[in-house]
Amino acid sequence: MKKLFPLKRTSIFRGKQLYVRAVDGISFEIARGEAFGIVGESGSGKTTLARLILRLIEPTEGLVFFRDRDITSLNASEMKKLRRQMQIIFQDPYSSLDPRKDVFSTIAEPLRVHQLAGDASTLEKKVRETLKLVELPPSESFTSKMPDELSGGERQRVGIARALVLGPEFVVADEPVSMLDASVKAGIVSLLVDLKQKIGLTCAFITHEIGLAYYICDRIAVMYLGRIVELGSADEIIHEPLHPYTRLLMEAVPPLYPDENWASTIVQRGELPTGAGLPCGCRFHPRCTEAQGICRNKEPELAELKRDHYIACHLR
């Protein structure tokens, strides 16, 4: 069953007459129960996209549909009600928790904000259940801890608990593990995979680490400078990448064994353009080893090349 978002042209501008086209014409859908990966380097627009989906920032153009309902035109109180169903897990576990609230208060807060707290014992029960869901101890000694008494992994689990306590259908996870250590990352990633199975959580998983997206996600969209350049199943994107940028990303990932040939063709491909200066034609062409004349003049549209595998490229 389909659910969620066709999101069309959206851009953000900053400053007079100068546009940073952070998200520039993105459309996709996320199915119920799906883990949808959005992969891109910094400057790709993925974090902006994450906030747009939840209307934490407003699109310049375009629509977001949640359960076949256009949420872009809802007013504040309608949107607030909807937020019970749509939540976010933030990237930085060190700044996303209120340092003056203990674990219990942090997780209870969404219930209070949405007037779903009930009486004291109901509230306690809900908080404890959510803690168990994220594999944290539901004991009083734990819930009375303050954020600075928690490890990075524990903080992030509290952040996840806070996102889940209202029982949302959909969660956006914005780089949820990028600030955590390797072995801690693995724990959080495993937790998210479990949650997906246990409670049928639908999620948009935003990351710059394509390897992580592979572990959690069913489908992956690869973003570059505000647009989606490739979209397909996680298996196909990782094992049969079609777009030159996706291939570049895959090539750049260092393997876990020494390889002299690794990244040998990456060396002189330049870096991401910054700010408002976008290349004309295909945005990737200055860094593309296969660029042709048409690539410099005309921007390619995202089109279905193989079944359920989309790519924005003139050359395929």
Place this chain on the structure above:
Amino acid sequence: MPLLTVDNLRTYYFTQRGAIRAVDGVSFTVDKGQSLGIAGESGCGKSTVALSLMRLIKGGRVVEGSIILDGLSLLEMPQREFNHVRWRKISLVPQAAMGALNPVYRIGDQIVEAIRAHVRVSKPEAWARAGELLRQVEIDPSRARNYPHELSGGMCQRAMIAMALALNPDLVIADEPTTALDVVTQAQVLKLLRRLQRGLNLSVIFISHDLSTLAQASDRIAIMYAGKTVEIGDTLALLRQPQHPYTRALLGSFPDIKSTGRRISALPGSPPDLVAPPSGCRFHPRCPAVLGICTIKEPAMTEVLPRHYVACHLPSSKG
């Protein structure tokens, strides 16, 4: 004879709660022209090792141990003498270059400043040297006139590498040099460091939490946990036949998309409090193979395979 020998290094930070035993008996060597990777998670002490080598520890001090660089004992020499050694024989590329550079000075000015702080040369000579250095790190020398915000993250990091190479040191310590960079830029910087290592016969200590980065950038790897080295060996041998349970756990937690099968394993618990670390082996509370002796006696580093050292009570395995 190795270029650098670190023996039984202990660096503690002194706080109200007590002494944080951040580096607590670390020994390793680095040969001339060799790259040693130091891997470990936050709090394991790897950055403290780097700062100890550079005598840049604040809020604490090296309480024991020796550091011998090219025959010179770095910890014992007076400050004035060490100031001659620092940057000329050993230098540091800090983390997150964009933040380490002064935003109100041009890149060239900053490299020149580093040069002239240590040797008496004229400004024109120093500028010429700065241009050479930038070329060496594959930046157009004309960019010396740019400010940090006019360069990308990757270029800033390369400018910091240039600065570290300014006086032709024997040893460069790179502290998480690619962590803040995008994966493609990271690949470029890693390849550059390898080329410099080989081209200049440079010794490098490469600090990172990312084992896949170290797999490409270092000849040998030392794994640190809770202030101690737990395993040291040649890169390929260590990655293919990890001996220590922590090394295995760490390897298992990296998504390796280049091999088949989706598997990722988590290590329960978290690193210990370094004011009061666990008795015996510091890893024992989280170790899947813990034995009785592990809770009582600290294991010593022993050579279990040729040039492959482990600190563990468990018998070594070949697989």
